Structures are given as C-alpha cells and as structure tokens.
Amino acid sequence: QVQLVQSGAEVKKPGASVKVSCKASGYTFTGYYMHWVRQAPGQGLEWMGRINPNSGGTNYAQKFQGRVTMTRDTSISTAYMELSRLRSDDTAVYYCAREENYCTGDYWGQGTLVTVSS
C-alpha cells in the first residue's frame, strides 16, 4: 500500500534552516510528482512547490522562491524540502503529498511540525 512517512518534529531558531524528509513506499517513486504544502496554526493550506522525482525538476511558489529547495534521492525513494532563513511565521505543519493528477493529492504524509522560536 502507498505510504508517505515524514521525519519528526523540529524546533529551530530564527535564521536557521530546516530539512524535512518524506519517504515513499508502495509505488514507483519516480512516477509521480511530489508536492509540499504547509499549514500554520489555525490557518489554511498553503502550496509551497513540487518536485518531479524522475528529473529533479522543481516549481516553487513565488512566495518561497530563494528560500526553499526541494530535492530527492531516488535510491531511497525519499523527497526533501529545505526551508532557509526561518522566521517565526514559518511555524507550521509541513506535508508532502503525491500528485496523481493536477491538484489531485491522493496520498499525504502525516505532517511534520516545525516550530521556529528563539
């Protein structure tokens, strides 16, 4: 069965970077785009970007351009999202989601809470 398992919660100081992993299993990792979506406390879903695990090609939301980097390691079927120059308003749950088709995230990770606090 398809599973996306994310890395554990993180606490970071302002200005630091965080790297969240998303390990995929149960399907061909290179066959589906992987998206990253975040949700601040009490707020809505916010799309951050996506990666094509086959080519490594990425699209990032304009808001995160220059601060986010999405990569993958096909040998271990894992996608990564690194966010740099963290601020307090980056405190959120970060999700990875497999894209079956446009805007169709059929499988989601369990979420990773990133807390940015001094």
Add this chain to the structure above:
Amino acid sequence: QSALTQPRSVSGSPGQSVTISCTGTSSDVGGYNYVSWYQQHPGKAPKLMIYDVSKRPSGVPDRFSGSKSGNTASLTISGLQAEDEADYYCCSYAGSYTPLVFGTGTKVTVL
C-alpha cells in the same frame, strides 16, 4: 497567485444538504477542469474527496458531489452526517508555472 475564495463557514442539520463555493479566475478555476476538494479533520492530514471537478475517489461516499460554472466551483454534501463536520479546501490547477492554488477553507458545522 491569490488564494481561491471560499465562505468562512457553512452549517446544516443532519440529513440536510450544504454547498460550499470556491471562486477563482479564468486563470485557474475557470480555465481548467482540474478542481479538487479536500476534507480535513483537526490534527489530521487532508483527504481527497473530489477531483477533476466532479469525480470521487474510491471509498468516498456519493453524498459528496462537485460541479463548476464559470470561475466558481462547488462542493455539495447531501444527507449531512456528524462525521462530515470538518474543514474543506478547494484546489485548482493554475498553469505550468504555478501549478496549483488552494482555497481559503470552509468550516462545515453539523448542528
């Protein structure tokens, strides 16, 4: 790319129907037949309920239906049940550069 506009909240009694709107532009909702709807319970990951405007994934009750007219998509929940109380988000494809945009979210309350 601005978030799609949804009502903040809707409510209904058990057995009733509720409809949630999702308004965008001709660059997203109106331009493509790629609108999805997600249900999210507190502390849980979003769950896909509708994709490609009106298709239901396997396992989603047929009480959930989707439609679109112009720049506005809609999700209708018929025969409302207690377990339908959750937040709902629409999502639309918005072109190859910024592939998707979410709605602002709607809280559904079962009275």
